[in-house]
């Protein structure tokens with residue numbers, strides 16, 4: 001049985017991120033192979049604490065670990081299976097082992113990231129690694145998707161601790177402000193552009209605004225994952241829009257002009273004689289802009305012929321006359 005990762009670091013399950021980093025730092029100082037050369041037990045212990053730290057210092061991994069324990073790496077698969085309604089047996093590779101997780105190079109770079117400022121020497125050039133990508137959801141209205149818009153995204157990014165100047169120590173003692181890590185998490189507000197034409201599910205990439213890289217590696221990217229809100233008047237299919245247009249029965253029969261709503265305002269539409277209910281009229285280029293291009297989708301006006309809700313005596317007479325005409329017509333053609 002692998003040990004509980006919190007026990008490995010000697011912290012409670014409720015430990016704050018800062019406590020976890022501080023605990024790891026203390027243990028890593030004690031067991032690092034550079035400090036204890038040729039000590040197999042210390043090396044094994046170092047691997048163990050580093051693997052535990054790698055999971056517990058990462059919000060996403062820690063959440064999965066809290067929920068699924070040693071099977072945290074299969075969290076996505078387990079949840080996928082639960083979504084499909086099936087049960088799950090023993091997930092493949094039934095637990096987190098240190099061999100299976102981070103390789104030596106991997107936690108070497110975590111260690112270097114924490115300690116490199118004070119260590120110097122040949123190990124001060126860690127293997128560089130690109131930072132993780134970050135996704136953040138944004139919701140926009142159809143009008144905003146039509147014109148393009150901006151959103152302010154709140155990001156958390158590490159910056160050097162001002163109290164200790166990034167060294168992690170103040171006068172030989174662990175810096176109280178950063179817990180000895182040399183970095184603090186800072187909230188940042190970033191204004192990002194949501195381009196015209198985005199759809200639900202569109203991913204807008206903002207280069208280099210993800211997690212910072214390790215050992216000089218480049219930052220990851222930030223992705224906005226877009227949801228476009230439903231609109232009361234327009235239905236969207238790809239880049240085309242559909243809108244219901246009410247046409248009074250007389251205009252449907254004799255032809256006439258009606259107003260069609262578009263995202264940019266109303267336009268006039270000439271309705272030909274004998275327009276049938278349910279007919280779709282295409283207004284070319286009046287749909288949504290095509291993402292990343294200059295083309296536009298189309299707008300389809302769905303004709304809804306409106307019957308009268310009451311009749312005057314005179315109108316009734318005319319309809320009765322029309323009915324008589326229709327009967328004559330039917331008799332002639334049969």
Ligand SMILES: [Zn+2]
Nearest residue numbers: 161164175178
């Ligand atoms: Zn500090």
